[in-house]
Amino acid sequence: MDIGRQLDLRMATGDGENSYASNSTIPMKAILQARPLLEKATEELYKSLPLRSTMVVADLGCSSGPNTLLVVSEVMSTICDFVRETDDHRGLELQFFLNDLPGNDFNLIFRMLEQIQNRATKEDKMATPPYYIAGLPGSFYRRLFPCQSVHLFNSSFSLMWLSKVPEDLSRGTHPNEGNIYIGKATPPVVVKLFQEQFRKDFELFLMLRYTELVCGGRMLLTFIGRKSEDMLMHGDVASMWELLAEALQTMIQKGRVKQEELTSFNIPYYAPSLDEVKALIKQTGLFDVELIELFESSWDPQDDDSSSEVVFDCASSGKNVAKCIRAVIGPLIMDHFSEAILDELFMEYASVVAKHLMKGKAKYPIILVSLKTDVH
Ligand SMILES: C[S@@+](CC[C@H](N)C(=O)[O-])C[C@H]1O[C@@H](n2cnc3c(N)ncnc32)[C@H](O)[C@@H]1O
Numbered sequence: 001m002d003i004g005r006q007l008d009l010r011m012a013t014g015d016g017e018n019s020y021a022s023n024s025t026i027p028m029k030a031i032l033q034a035r036p037l038l039e040k041a042t043e044e045l046y047k048s049l050p051l052r053s054t055m056v057v058a059d060l061g062c063s064s065g066p067n068t069l070l071v072v073s074e075v076m077s078t079i080c081d082f083v084r085e086t087d088d089h090r091g092l093e094l095q096f097f098l099n100d101l102p103g104n105d106f107n108l109i110f111r112m113l114e115q116i117q118n119r120a121t122k123e124d125k126m127a128t129p130p131y132y133i134a135g136l137p138g139s140f141y142r143r144l145f146p147c148q149s150v151h152l153f154n155s156s157f158s159l160m161w162l163s164k165v166p167e168d169l170s171r172g173t174h175p176n177e178g179n180i181y182i183g184k185a186t187p188p189v190v191v192k193l194f195q196e197q198f199r200k201d202f203e204l205f206l207m208l209r210y211t212e213l214v215c216g217g218r219m220l221l222t223f224i225g226r227k228s229e230d231m232l233m234h235g236d237v238a239s240m241w242e243l244l245a246e247a248l249q250t251m252i253q254k255g256r257v258k259q260e261e262l263t264s265f266n267i268p269y270y271a272p273s274l275d276e277v278k279a280l281i282k283q284t285g286l287f288d289v290e291l292i293e294l295f296e297s298s299w300d301p302q303d304d305d306s307s308s309e310v311v312f313d314c315a316s317s318g319k320n321v322a323k324c325i326r327a328v329i330g331p332l333i334m335d336h337f338s339e340a341i342l343d344e345l346f347m348e349y350a351s352v353v354a355k356h357l358m359k360g361k362a363k364y365p366i367i368l369v370s371l372k373t374d375v376h
Helices: 025-048 066-086 106-119 122-127 188-212 235-253 259-263 274-284 314-336 339-357
Strands: 054-060 093-100 131-137 150-156 213-224 287-298 363-373
Touching (some): 025 363, 066 093, 066 106, 093 106, 106 131, 188 213, 274 287, 274 363, 314 339
Parallel strands (some): 054 093, 150 213
Antiparallel strands (some): 287 363
16 A cells, blocks of 8 residues: 555544444543633633634644544634633624545534534624634645744644655555554664654644744644553554554454465554654744643543443443444545454454453543744
């Protein structure tokens, strides 16, 4: 697979059982965790704007589902609350941009937009400034907006996706036999390729957004990271993909997948450590860090019990995890292998995940960053 040249990354479309829209509870938990920061940034920006201006907000990697509109409605309700409490109307208008790659199911978003309007009470409508919502297809590793035109960027659960599989890996210069990401058997040179691709992409992302933000503009990012600094012991995120590689190997044994197909499949993904992210932000010197922290969320979207490290029903948790991962990686698997293997592969995956969970609960480390531009 040459994802490097033909990246058609997209989450499972529609709103059916296997869609991303029906399987996006974990990112939703992360958005809710970041909510106080989003509220604070929104309120501060709102107060700082001149009368009768337009506040521009963009959600990068918005996907299609309930979370897409969650960010919009959080910003709106923060402003509504502020206006209600202070009677400070300011005559502002709001412009939202919902960005994702062109393969994203933008049609679903447009159909869902009505829900926001229906949910608003009469009182909300009175307190809500006029707002406009537009879809914006394109990679966030390119310029998306004119210089100094955006007040607030949000990006949830998207920046661990690289712009491409590192070229030396997709060209086959360095093999990553039996793995699809960084696994225990991945050679250090390949680990470095993933790390270097993330460095380039993240720095580029920061530079592009800095150019597009107004003076004093804000950016809120959440993405999957890793707890350990040790590259080879990559923790729970690496296990999640290693288990998928294991399920693919079982499919090879059953004659459903060819060995070469697995060898040429790597995912454009990297989970950085908190220190790596801090160092890259510092190195670019473009943003003040308001907050950077790491929190964890169970692999099983239905598990909200943070007091226990035991998985009580591994089989059912395995199925829940498999549904989420299928909604995320299913389209890439379909493009590279075939749609015909999806049901069997993810049944196998559910069972290897269930076995893995018998050792104890597995968690996604999630990095939360709140940034503010310095004076340009
Ligand atoms: C796991 S989803 C998260 C969606 C949503 N923000 C949420 O929190 O539920 C990641 C999204 O990032 C998008 N994405 C990945 N790389 C991107 C890029 N370079 N430019 C724009 N969107 C990208 C994917 O298409 C996908 O929709």
